[in-house]
Amino acid sequence: MNLTELFCDVDDFCKQFIPYWHQQLLDNGTVRRTRQTHLSTSEIMSIVIHFHHSRYREFKAYYKQYVTVHLRAAFPKLVSYERFVALTPRILVPLTAFLQTRYGSCTSISFIDSTSLTVCHNKRFSQHKVLKGGAKRGKTTMGWFFGFKLHLVVNDCGDLLACQLTPGNVDDCKPVPYLAQKL
Numbered sequence: 001m002n003l004t005e006l007f008c009d010v011d012d013f014c015k016q017f018i019p020y021w022h023q024q025l026l027d028n029g030t031v032r033r034t035r036q037t038h039l040s041t042s043e044i045m046s047i048v049i050h051f052h053h054s055r056y057r058e059f060k061a062y063y064k065q066y067v068t069v070h071l072r073a074a075f076p077k078l079v080s081y082e083r084f085v086a087l088t089p090r091i092l093v094p095l096t097a098f099l100q101t102r103y104g105s106c107t108s109i110s111f112i113d114s115t116s117l118t119v120c121h122n123k124r125f126s127q128h129k130v131l132k133g134g135a136k137r138g139k140t141t142m143g144w145f146f147g148f149k150l151h152l153v154v155n156d157c158g159d160l161l162a163c164q165l166t167p168g169n170v171d172d173c174k175p176v177p178y179l180a181q182k183l
Helices: 003-024 041-053 059-070 081-101 176-181
Strands: 110-120 136-140 143-155 160-167
Touching: 003 041, 003 081, 041 059, 041 081, 059 081, 143 176, 160 176
Parallel strands: none
Antiparallel strands: 110 143, 136 143, 143 160
């Protein structure tokens, strides 16, 4: 999928989802600032998704070496890398919802696996405060880690069928019933 097709797909989704999402949010009485950014939600999501289709392993290198050099014409109001990273929390809910709409269809063969998502180095997990309530210490075949596990189900064509994020200490067999419900 090229960048233009990806952006059109994401933008069409955002035009429908974001007004509905804002309508469903509960109001707690405080004034919320929703300042406009130079990049739209669709543009931020497109860059993040395009990164996963690229051959880059690190997002910083992808953004500084590829996006700012080769995609400046596609994104004329591009922001600095630091500002882009600060904007990414805004897309968590829309990106998750977009992923949910892109599940493939179940074929005769499905594969399930999990991978660790490390939050910090294993030696510093006791000092880590940002995700202290959610991230846990777990073990994989590669050793101990502190963070989360991402459990995925894909079909034989490589299409995503289901996914779940759990703390690192959750056994790989626990989310299987939930993941298999949708198959």
